[in-house]
Amino acid sequence: MTDRFSFExxxxxxxxxxxxxxTPRGEIRTPAFMPVGTAATVKAMLPESxxxxxxxxxxxxxxxxxxxxxxxRIDRLGxxxxxxxxxxxILTDSGGFQVMSLAGLRKLxxxxxxxSSHIDGSKHMLSxxxxxxxxxxxxxxxxxxxxxxxxxxxxxxxxxxxxxxxMRWAQRSRDAxxxxxxxxxxxxxxxxxxxxxxxESAEALRAIEFDGYAVGGLAVGEGQExxxxxxxxxxxxxxxxxxxxxxxxxxxxxxxxxVKRGIDMMDCVLPSRSGRTGQAFTRHGVVNIKNxxxxxxxxxxxxxxxxxxxxxxxxxxxxxxxxxxxMISGMLLTWHNLQYFQDIMxxxxxxxxxxxxxxxxxxxxxxxxxxxIEPL
Numbered sequence: 083m084t085d086r087f088s089f090e091x092x093x094x095x096x097x098x099x100x101x102x103x104x105t106p107r108g109e110i111r112t113p114a115f116m117p118v119g120t121a122a123t124v125k126a127m128l129p130e131s132x133x134x135x136x137x138x139x140x141x142x143x144x145x146x147x148x149x150x151x152x153x154x155r156i157d158r159l160g161x162x163x164x165x166x167x168x169x170x171x172i173l174t175d176s177g178g179f180q181v182m183s184l185a186g187l188r189k190l191x192x193x194x195x196x197x198s199s200h201i202d203g204s205k206h207m208l209s210x211x212x213x214x215x216x217x218x219x220x221x222x223x224x225x226x227x228x229x230x231x232x233x234x235x236x237x238x239x240x241x242x243x244x245x246x247x248x249m250r251w252a253q254r255s256r257d258a259x260x261x262x263x264x265x266x267x268x269x270x271x272x273x274x275x276x277x278x279x280x281x282e283s284a285e286a287l288r289a290i291e292f293d294g295y296a297v298g299g300l301a302v303g304e305g306q307e308x309x310x311x312x313x314x315x316x317x318x319x320x321x322x323x324x325x326x327x328x329x330x331x332x333x334x335x336x337x338x339x340x341v342k343r344g345i346d347m348m349d350c351v352l353p354s355r356s357g358r359t360g361q362a363f364t365r366h367g368v369v370n371i372k373n374x375x376x377x378x379x380x381x382x383x384x385x386x387x388x389x390x391x392x393x394x395x396x397x398x399x400x401x402x403x404x405x406x407x408x409m410i411s412g413m414l415l416t417w418h419n420l421q422y423f424q425d426i427m428x429x430x431x432x433x434x435x436x437x438x439x440x441x442x443x444x445x446x447x448x449x450x451x452x453x454x455i456e457p458l
Contacts, residue, residue, distance in 0.1 A: 084104045084105070084106060085106055085263065085264055086104075086106075086263055086264055087103070087104070087105050087106075087223075087224075087264060087265065087266040087293055088103070088104045089101060089102075089103050089104075089294070089323065089324055089325050090102050090104070091322070091323065092435070093434050093435045093437075094434070095433070095434045095437050095438070095439040095440075096342065096439060096440070097317070097318075097342060097343050097344040098113075098341050098342055098343075098344070098430070098434050098439045099112070099113070099326075099341075099344060099346055099434065100112065100113070100430075100431050100434040100435050101325070101346060103171075103294075103325055105171045105223050105224075105264065105266075106223075106264040107163070107169065107170050107171045107172075107223055108138065108169075108170045108171060109138065110138040110139045110171055110347075111138055111427075111431060112325060112346040112347060112431075113341045113345065113346050113347070113348070113427055113430055113431065113434075114138060114139060114346065114347050114348070114427060115137070115337065115347075115348050115349070115350075115423045115424060115426070115427050116137070116139050116140060116141045116173060116347065116348065116349040117132055117135075117137050117140055117141070117349075117353065117354065117420055117423075118140075118141045118143075118349055118350065118351045118354065119140045119141060119142050119143075119166065119168075119172075120142070120143040120146050120351070121143070121146050121147065121150070122142060122147060122156075122162060122165055122166040123166060124140065124354055124416075124420075125354045125355075125358065125412075125416065126354060126357065126358060126409075126412040126413045126416040126417075127354070127413070127416055127417065127420070129166065129167045129168045131417060132168075132420065133168075133170070135389070135417070135420045135421045135423075135424045136421075136424035136425070136427070136428060137420070137424060138170060138171065139170060139171040139172065139173060139223075139224075140168055140170070140171075140172050140173075141172070141173050141174070141175065141349045142162055142166075142172050142173070142174045142175075142220065142222070143174070143175060143177070143180065144174050144175055144176055144177035144180075144213060144216050144217060144220070144226075145175075145177035145180035145181060145208075146180070147162070147174075147216075147220060148177065148206070148208075148216050149199050149201055149204075149206070150201060153215075153216040153217075153219035153220055154219060156219065156220055157219040157220070157221075161219075161220065161221030162174075162220040162221050162222065163221060171223040171224065172220075172221075172222055172223055172224070173222065173223065173224035173225075173226070173349075174217045174220055174222040174224070174225060174226065175226050175329070176213045176217070176225075176226040176227060176228040176229060176255075176270075177208050177213055177216070177228070178195075178208075178213070178228050178229045178230060178231060179231045179329075179330070181195045181197050181208055182195070182230055182231050182232070182233070184197050184198070184200065187200065190230070192247065192250075193207075193209055194207055194208055194209025194210065194212065194228070195207070195208050195209075208228070209228065209254075210227070210228040210251045210252075210254035210255040210258060211254065211258040213227075213228035213255065214228070214255055214258040214259050215258070218259075218262075222265070223264075223265060223266065224265075224266045224267075224268060224293075224294065225259060225265065225266065225267045225268070226267075226268050226270065226296065227248075227251065227252045227255040227256070227267065227268065227269050227270050227292075228251050228254075228255050229248040229251055229252065229270045229272060229298060230244045230247060230248050230251070230272075231272070231298055231299050231302065232244040232274070232299070233302055233303065234274060234275075234299075234302050234303050234304050235303075236274065238274070238276055238279070241272075241273065241274035241276065241279060241299075242273075242276075242279055244272065245272040245273050245274075245279055245282070245283050246282075248270065248272045248283075249272075249283060249286040249287070252269050252270070252286070252287060252290055253290055255267065255269075256269075256290050256291075256292070266293035266294055267292055267293055268292055268293060268294040268295060268296050268325075268327060269287040269290060269292035269294075269295050269296070270287075270295075270296040270297075270298040270329070271283045271284050271287060271295060271296065271297050271298060271299075271316060271319070271320065272298050272299045273299065274299055275304060275308050275311065275312055277312075277315055280312065280315070280316050280319060281319055284316075284319035284320055285319075287320075288320075288321060292324070293324065294324050294325040294326070294327060294347075295320040295321065295324055295325070295326055295327070296326070296327040296328070296329050297312070297313070297316050297317065297320075297326065297327070297328050297329070297345070298329050300312060300313075300328065300329070300330075300331070301328075301329070301330040301331045301332055301336070302330075306335070306336060306339070309331075309336070310339050310343065313328070313339070313340055313343040313344070313345065314343060317343060317344035317345060318344060325346045325347055326344060326345050326346045326347070327345070327346065327347040327348070328340050328345040328347070328348050329348075329349065330349065330350060331348050331349075331350055332348065332350050332352065333350075333352060334363060334422075334423070334426060334450075335447075335450075337423070337426060337427075338426065338430070338443060338446055341430050342439070342443060352419075353416065353419035353420045353422070353423050354416045354419065354420070356415075356419055357412055357414075357415035357416030357417075357418065357419045357420075358412040358415070358416065360372040360404045360411070360415065361415070361419075362383050362384075362391075362400075362415050362418055362419060362422075363418075363419050363422045363423070364383055364384040364387070364422065365384055365386060365422075365449045365450070366384075366449060366450060367450050369383055369397070371383075371397065371400045371401050371404050371411075371415065372401065372404055372405065373401075376397040376398060376400070376401040377398060377401050377402075378398050379396065379397040379398050379401075380396045380397070380398060381396065381397055382395070382396065382397070383397060383400070383418055384418075384422070387418060387421060387422065387425070388421065389417050389418045389420075389421035389422075390414065390417055391414035391415060391417055391418040392418060395414060400414060400415065426446075429442060429446075430442065
C-alpha cells in the first residue's frame with residue numbers, strides 16, 4: 083500500500099496502454115471502467131456487488147451530492163467512502179457538466195456559474211474554488227478541475243473562448259487544491275473537434291502540471307466518427323507518464339476504440355441505466371429483454387458470463403420480471419451489464435500485456451457482428 087498517488091505504465095501495444103494507478107485506498111488497473119454512483123450509489127447495486135464485477139474505482143457526482151445531502155453533511159458523517167460503504171478509490175467530477183446542462187437555470191461568468199437547483203430552485207454558486215472545496219469535503223481520491231463543457235455543435239470561436247476560460251479555471255483549481263498527498267487532481271483538455279485548440283489546451287494544462295489528464299468535451303453529440311477523429315491525436319498531446327481519462331464514454335464499441343487510441347480510464351451511466359430499462363449488453367450484441375421473443379427462452383443472457391443473472395436465471399425469467407415491474411429485473415440486468423463492461427476491460431488488459439490487442443479487437447467486433455442485435 084502506498085501513501086501517495088502514482089501511475090505505472092506497464093505495457094504498450096500500438097497506442098493501447100496497460101498500467102496501474104496506485105492510491106492509498108488501493109490499486110486501479112488500467113484501462114479501467116468506472117461505474118457511476120451519481121448520488122453515492124450505483125443504482126440497483128450493493129457496493130460489494132459492484133466490486134465483485136471487477137471494478138477498482140467508482141465515480142461520484144459533485145453537483146448532485148452538493149445539493150443532496152450536501153458535501154458538508156457527508157463530511158460530518160465521515161466522508162463519501164464511509165457514507166456509501168465503498169473503501170476503494172473514488173473519482174468525483176467537478177460538477178461543471180451538470181451545471182452547464184441547466185439551460186435557463188444558470189448564469190456563467192468568469193467567476194463561475196450561478197444556478198438554481200433542479201430539485202427545489204435554491205440558488206447556488208459553483209466556482210473552481212467551491213468545486214475543490216466540495217470534493218475535499220467528500221474525500222475524493224481523484225478530483226477533477228472545474229471546467230466548462232460547451233454543447234456541440236458550437237462555432238469554433240465559442241469553443242475557443244470556452245476552452246481558454248476553462249484553462250484559467252484549471253489554474254484556479256490547481257491553486258485551490260493545494261498540496262494533498264495521497265489525493266490527485268486531474269486537468270481537463272477542451273477544444274471541441276479542432277486539433278489546434280486541443281493542442282493549445284494541452285499545452286496550458288502541461289504547464290500547470292496535474293496528476294492525470296482528461297479528454298473532455300466529447301460524447302456530447304458529435305458522433306463516434308468525430309470522437310475517434312479527436313482521439314486519434316488528443317491523447318498523444320498529454321503526458322505519457324500520467325493517466326488519461328475520457329469522460330462520459332460509453333458504449334462497448336466506444337470503449338474499445340478509445341483504449342485503442344491511448345485512453346486509460348472511462349466512465350458512463352450506460353450499464354446501469356440500460357439495465358433498468360431492460361437492455362443487456364452481451365458478446366453477441368444487445369438483448370432487449372422486454373421483447374416477446376424471450377418469453378419462453380430457457381437460455382441465459384450470455385453463456386460465457388459469470389454474473390448471477392447468467393448463472394442462475396433464464397431469459398424467460400428476466401423477461402417475466404421486467405414485464406411484471408419487479409425490482410429484481412433492474413438488479414440482475416445491471417449486475418450483468420457491469421460484469422460485461424469489466425470483462426471487456428480485463429480482456430483488453432490481458433491482450434495489451436500479451437501484445438495481441440489487434441487480434442483481441444478483431445475477435446470482439448467479429449463476435450458482435452455475428453450476433454442478433456435487437457432494436458432498443
